[in-house]
Amino acid sequence: MYESVIGLEVHVQLNTATKLFCGCSTEFGSQPNSQACEICLGLPGCLPVLNQKAFVYALKVAMALGCRIREFTKFDRKNYFYPDLPKNYQISQYDLPLAEEGFLDIDINGRSKRVNIKRVHLEEDAGKLIHSQGSSLVDLNRTGIPLLEIVSSPDINSSQEAYEYLNSLKQIIQYLGVSSCDMEKGILRCDANISIKKKEDSKLGTKTELKNMNSFRGVRDALDFEIKRQLKLLESKESIAQETRLWDEEKQMTYPMRTKEEAQDYRYFPEPDLPPFTIDSKMQEEIRKTIPELPQQKMKRFREDWGVPAGRANILASSIELADFSEKCFNLYAKAENITNWICGPLLSEMNNRKQDINQINITPKNFVDLIIFFDQGKLSNLNTKNALAAMIDSGKEPGIIIQEKNLSQISDSVKLDEIVSQVIKDNPKSVNDYLQGKENAVMFLVGQVMRKSKSKANPKMVREILLKKLKKA
Amino acid sequence: MAIDKNTVKYVAHLARIKLNEDELDLLSSQLESIIDFIDKLKELDISGVQPTSSVLAVGNVFREDKPRASLTAEESLSNAPEKKDNFFGVPKVIE
Numbered sequence A: 001m002y003e004s005v006i007g008l009e010v011h012v013q014l015n016t017a018t019k020l021f022c023g024c025s026t027e028f029g030s031q032p033n034s035q036a037c038e039i040c041l042g043l044p045g046c047l048p049v050l051n052q053k054a055f056v057y058a059l060k061v062a063m064a065l066g067c068r069i070r071e072f073t074k075f076d077r078k079n080y081f082y083p084d085l086p087k088n089y090q091i092s093q094y095d096l097p098l099a100e101e102g103f104l105d106i107d108i109n110g111r112s113k114r115v116n117i118k119r120v121h122l123e124e125d126a127g128k129l130i131h132s133q134g135s136s137l138v139d140l141n142r143t144g145i146p147l148l149e150i151v152s153s154p155d156i157n158s159s160q161e162a163y164e165y166l167n168s169l170k171q172i173i174q175y176l177g178v179s180s181c182d183m184e185k186g187i188l189r190c191d192a193n194i195s196i197k198k199k200e201d202s203k204l205g206t207k208t209e210l211k212n213m214n215s216f217r218g219v220r221d222a223l224d225f226e227i228k229r230q231l232k233l234l235e236s237k238e239s240i241a242q243e244t245r246l247w248d249e250e251k252q253m254t255y256p257m258r259t260k261e262e263a264q265d266y267r268y269f270p271e272p273d274l275p276p277f278t279i280d281s282k283m284q285e286e287i288r289k290t291i292p293e294l295p296q297q298k299m300k301r302f303r304e305d306w307g308v309p310a311g312r313a314n315i316l317a318s319s320i321e322l323a324d325f326s327e328k329c330f331n332l333y334a335k336a337e338n339i340t341n342w343i344c345g346p347l348l349s350e351m352n353n354r355k356q357d358i359n360q361i362n363i364t365p366k367n368f369v370d371l372i373i374f375f376d377q378g379k380l381s382n383l384n385t386k387n388a389l390a391a392m393i394d395s396g397k398e399p400g401i402i403i404q405e406k407n408l409s410q411i412s413d414s415v416k417l418d419e420i421v422s423q424v425i426k427d428n429p430k431s432v433n434d435y436l437q438g439k440e441n442a443v444m445f446l447v448g449q450v451m452r453k454s455k456s457k458a459n460p461k462m463v464r465e466i467l468l469k470k471l472k473k474a
Numbered sequence B: 001m002a003i004d005k006n007t008v009k010y011v012a013h014l015a016r017i018k019l020n021e022d023e024l025d026l027l028s029s030q031l032e033s034i035i036d037f038i039d040k041l042k043e044l045d046i047s048g049v050q051p052t053s054s055v056l057a058v059g060n061v062f063r064e065d066k067p068r069a070s071l072t073a074e075e076s077l078s079n080a081p082e083k084k085d086n087f088f089g090v091p092k093v094i095e
């Protein structure tokens, strides 16, 4: 039995207004090189100054990941020559990262698995290169944007675990509100180290490093490909080269990066332009206070306090905004199960259709709950509740007003229903006959006809009763 | 500590500096005497002394997350030997 051993290195852009060491804007999509200054360009005589917000954001993430926070931390220069980095060094952290030894618990088919976090540190992003005919073009707008590097231990043993790890990490960081973690947009980047070994062996196999994945699914697919590739080599007793391989999304395969494979020598040394940082317990406490309830605690509380089933609790806690919305609803109307069903079904599908999240979609917890109460009291049919929901989102109006305006109120008046049912029986002699011949399904059809005739307003339970009574007499 | 020519060559490569044979010889001996001079520090007993990462007596110097004007692309590019559509132009770095 073989086992894969995977470690992930994640870089996340923090959503500060300015860069890590200068006041240049971090806004995306501006004209090339319009957001760079003497610090970004590495001009002589300028001094970097750390963005406090980026520092606090980094510590928040580190704390949420249960890391040990260093009391004394500093920045270092990582020296290398590449045109995306005009200073010829990146300001990063080497031997005293701001946090170490954390963990992330992931859920694998209902069982919890702990992945240890080796370190969390801050560094600056590099510029962007565009390769054109004969030359490369450099845009330095991205240079200096704060990046948080989060390195896992090689505790991940399958592509699925890697996928879950990324999802959980993203969820926590989004809860903290410090990054959108959008991998398609390059806000979150992930490299993977992977090797294969026999399960009983303690010695690790030769690892390859995978780069160039553009989505969580890409990471999973790249790992799956690489696991198969390494297995094949092992089984045919060929050797695995320690190398960096790039994922080709289109061809769904990895291929070796063609560079002169010389050992990198970054000659790290302490950044003399930035005095070191002391993170005392007071600063830690102040930051810790701002950390909201995190997804796992939230799910647990939804299950235990409100009786929401685990799968549904996962959905409700998928974003802090949706979790807050759900909880506000529960507090207004204690039938958590009904609310959960209406959120996970109709509301989420409205959100999907409109490509809006819960913040953007035009509905308050109060209006949403009132709508569900109308349904629970039998005043709205299922279909018309959904229709009313859509109309409420379109207009922002209260459900009561929508029901009146659109005349959606459910017909539970037996005299009225009797009338419609009689008409339907008269209009569909064939189906009536089918039913009398023993075809039970014909009732469904007839109920459907009544619903149609009543513009979905008829109370389906009553319709069925009245219909059956009449058919028995027929 | 002896600094041989290969070490000098390696360091020169890391710094992207091209040196001829004469310069390599000269720098080997110069670097050797510099390192020897610094090696004197090894004679001191520094057990129990924390490594110094900064000689400044300050710490926790922060900046507020407030944007300020950047240079214009024109200004940034004014010293660039090559430019194209507000980009810096550099020799192609990928084949």
Ligand SMILES: [Zn+2]
Binding pocket: A019, A022, A023, A024, A035, A036, A037, A038, A039, A040, A041, A144, B070
């Ligand atoms: Zn700048």
